[in-house]
Amino acid sequence: MKNEEVVRIFMENSAKVAARPIRVNGIIHMNEVLGEILANESAIYCPGISELEKAATIDTERRVDAYTDATVAVEESVAGIAETGSVVVTSANGRAVQASLLPAHHVAILSADNIFMSLDEFFAGLGKTPPTNITLITGPSRTADIELTLTIGVHGPEKVSILVV
Amino acid sequence: MKRGSGQSINFRDNARRAIENTTLRRAMRHATESFRQKRSDAIVGIPFEEWREQASELRKTVIGDIKGYVDEFAVNATKRGAIVHRLKTAGDARDLIGAILKDNGAKNIVKSKSMVTEEIHLNKHLESLGLRVIETDLGEYIIQIAGETPSHIIVPAIHKSREQIGRLFCEKLSCDFSDDPAVLTNTARGILRQEFLTADAAISGANCYIADTGSVVLFTNEGNGRMVTTLPPLHIVVTSIEKALPSIENLPLLMRLLPRSATGQTLTSYLSIITGARMPGAATGAKQLHIVLLDNGRSEIANGPYREILKCIKCGACMNVCPVYGMIGGHAYDSTYPGPMGVILSTLLNGIENAHPLLDATTLCGACAEACPVKVPLLKLLYELREMRVDKGYNKTAESLGMAGFGMAAKNAHIFQAGQTSARALWPLAGFLSPLTVNRLPKPTNRTFRRRFS
Numbered sequence: 001m002k003n004e005e006v007v008r009i010f011m012e013n014s015a016k017v018a019a020r021p022i023r024v025n026g027i028i029h030m031n032e033v034l035g036e037i038l039a040n041e042s043a044i045y046c047p048g049i050s051e052l053e054k055a056a057t058i059d060t061e062r063r064v065d066a067y068t069d070a071t072v073a074v075e076e077s078v079a080g081i082a083e084t085g086s087v088v089v090t091s092a093n094g095r096a097v098q099a100s101l102l103p104a105h106h107v108a109i110l111s112a113d114n115i116f117m118s119l120d121e122f123f124a125g126l127g128k129t130p131p132t133n134i135t136l137i138t139g140p141s142r143t144a145d146i147e148l149t150l151t152i153g154v155h156g157p158e159k160v161s162i163l164v165v
Numbered sequence: 166m167k168r169g170s171g172q173s174i175n176f177r178d179n180a181r182r183a184i185e186n187t188t189l190r191r192a193m194r195h196a197t198e199s200f201r202q203k204r205s206d207a208i209v210g211i212p213f214e215e216w217r218e219q220a221s222e223l224r225k226t227v228i229g230d231i232k233g234y235v236d237e238f239a240v241n242a243t244k245r246g247a248i249v250h251r252l253k254t255a256g257d258a259r260d261l262i263g264a265i266l267k268d269n270g271a272k273n274i275v276k277s278k279s280m281v282t283e284e285i286h287l288n289k290h291l292e293s294l295g296l297r298v299i300e301t302d303l304g305e306y307i308i309q310i311a312g313e314t315p316s317h318i319i320v321p322a323i324h325k326s327r328e329q330i331g332r333l334f335c336e337k338l339s340c341d342f343s344d345d346p347a348v349l350t351n352t353a354r355g356i357l358r359q360e361f362l363t364a365d366a367a368i369s370g371a372n373c374y375i376a377d378t379g380s381v382v383l384f385t386n387e388g389n390g391r392m393v394t395t396l397p398p399l400h401i402v403v404t405s406i407e408k409a410l411p412s413i414e415n416l417p418l419l420m421r422l423l424p425r426s427a428t429g430q431t432l433t434s435y436l437s438i439i440t441g442a443r444m445p446g447a448a449t450g451a452k453q454l455h456i457v458l459l460d461n462g463r464s465e466i467a468n469g470p471y472r473e474i475l476k477c478i479k480c481g482a483c484m485n486v487c488p489v490y491g492m493i494g495g496h497a498y499d500s501t502y503p504g505p506m507g508v509i510l511s512t513l514l515n516g517i518e519n520a521h522p523l524l525d526a527t528t529l530c531g532a533c534a535e536a537c538p539v540k541v542p543l544l545k546l547l548y549e550l551r552e553m554r555v556d557k558g559y560n561k562t563a564e565s566l567g568m569a570g571f572g573m574a575a576k577n578a579h580i581f582q583a584g585q586t587s588a589r590a591l592w593p594l595a596g597f598l599s600p601l602t603v604n605r606l607p608k609p610t611n612r613t614f615r616r617r618f619s
Contacts, residue, residue: 017431068362084420084432084472091449098395098449101388119417126413128378132245132443132450133395141388144428145304145320146197146346147192147327154303154350155357156388156435 006082007164010115013085017139018152019160020084022154030109030165031057037107037161038062038072044068045103049093052109052165068098073157074107075100077137080164081122084138087162088122091133100137105134106157108137110164170470176522179497180489187246189324192385196323200485203429204536211421213538220422221540224476228467228541229367231475234409235378235458241379245441247454251406257287258459262287262368262401263294265455269399271296271365275357277383277390278302279370280318280479281459284501284561287368294348298368299360301389303353310337316495318502319481324494357389367393367451371404372478373419377412380440381456384423386434391435400451405459407467407475413438419478423536426480462514471546474509476539483533483543489526498523505533505543512550521559524551578615586612 011021024030045067085110102161116122141156170526239249300309304321315321331344356602371381424430443450452469484490484504500511531544574580588609
């Protein structure tokens, strides 16, 4: 079990950047919470590649194969970074990194064991041949291009939920 | 890009017009004040000085061997399927990028923000080839439909008020008027989403490239950077040779300094690290990835006395603290890069013969050098360039004569005293001839410092 302190810092920092971190205790609890946060979504994309994604209960009626049609993307993130409250998605294992970008809501499932304390820890472990695309996601899409007024949800998701399992 | 001789930047007139523009003044004051505040808040409780020192050393190492890092990067990026182009001049880069797009039959091109493409005036060139280029960063999109150029390297439309943007959208995009940033953002989002999904090709910049992995890195907030680097089948990255980091393990340092200095954020919403083209069977990345590494005079700067300007990571912190920039905004500089770093870089890239009037755009207060997250000695470079301007005879004749006169007087007590006396006597006349200048100067005193002791 990962140090609860690292998880706590991750939750605190991801909340600071306007993501919505939720701590869940195991798969049953994860699916309860998923049921609630997906209640109002009409088209759900979940690639079903990793174990946690396979364990996620997604209503088949509302499940879509194309992320371009989805209102929400549910995906496991390969890592979290406590220092910045970021989740990490990559192109490894045939994943489309843009799947977490096009829908207005991104639900990241994150195993507590995969949370790194610092950016240095994460990058030191990457090696010299990283996947084609590594994206760190730190809160929702935002802009301040008009009079520096913060506006959430420009081209990417306006809502980022993180389920820490 | 070299300007022709005789076309030197008319900075003083530009600045005068900017100061008379009250909308601009209000926008600039609001913007620079809030950026300064955000930045100061963001560096509380962190070892900022220690990180600055480390980043400065790291950037020094890079500019000491740019060619070595470009070579290493080219080898590693090529291994991963990218096509790396090393180009000498702005013209070379424009021609090559145009040719790549034409050869691939691309017509609709989406762009994410890149100051290097502004430096080489890429959009104009591509449009002359009949290509449709859409800027997708909200600020860049605003100034593109307004037919303007960026006035800040981080927030390109910083000079525009929400009412102006509302009217612009209303007129150009035929939508209802609104001055609510959320509504305006949503309008742009709807239009640009279609562009992302149908574009033939993408052009982006890069905040840095990483030599030991062959990666390019983009810091973005809106998500347009992610769109353009993942959706279109062809992606051209345009960046300049000095933006190397030796190793991917150096990235955390840049990640900690750049967003804090630029927008006061701990980290931007998105950080994309792109290494090579899409692999067979993969679902992410452009099938064809070109990386343009532009020199455009930088190798020469790296070998000269002003090389430390190339440490710059283009965060914009020096602009936000500059009293001159805060007063007149970016357009008055009539140059791709405004503010303190812009004055220096523009002078070196465009040549002193064209850019010398920009060297007036400083009070030499040094706030820029204190704010710089990589310790570019901005104040020292500004001083040295101003000395060089005098040496090369590009300062004003009146300034040279005045300085020569003062030099003479300062060496001779009689002349000095005569000068003081005549200054007192002629003061009302001087006020009549040039009220603006004289009103800002202290009135010559009757009881001078020297007289107190004589």
